[in-house]
Amino acid sequence: MNRTGNCLCGQVTFTAEALPRLQACHCSMCRKWVGGPFMAVPCTNAKFEGPVQRYASSEGFERGFCSVCGSSIFFHPIDxxxxxxxxxxxDDPSGLPFKAEFFIDQKPDCYAFADETRKMTGEEFDKKFRNG
Incomplete structure (x- = not known):
């Protein structure tokens, strides 16, 4: 389903084909980036307009943010x-059920989600997404 949205200041806008799920990442890098778990929707065919700044956060991955308001815009495997x-x-986050949690082995003990989700350790994530 094609979805739209924007950053806090509204200068970065996007359209994207959202896969029907919400995922959380508990890795230390994501938590530093957003101040807690990174709650994101995997999307394809994403088109961003406006002042998007890209940051190569680790080998093979980049993160995008608005250069005006600083909003986190995306996490992207480069290839x-x-x-x-x-x-x-x-703009409309409905119909995106919470399905998966990544880097569960790095999740701090100060919070927990009630939803039943697929849980992946950092090693499992790396095997699936970094090493093929």
Missing amino acids: SDLHGIPIGLF
Whole structure:
């Protein structure tokens, strides 16, 4: 389903084909980036307009943010059409059930989600997404 959204200041806008699920990443890098778990929707065919700044955060991955307001815009495996876009940026976040948690072994003990989700450790994530 094609979805739209924007950053906090509204200068970055996007359209993207959202896969029907919400995912959370608990890795230390994501938590530093957004101040907590990164709650994102995997999307394809994403088109961003406006002042998007890109940051190569680790080998093979980049993160995008608005250069005006600083909103986190996406997490992107560079050799992929996939973008993880924060759920809070969508104009309509309905119909995106919470399905998976990544880097569960790095999740702090100060929070927990009640939903039943597929849970992946950092090693499992790396095997699936970094090493093929």
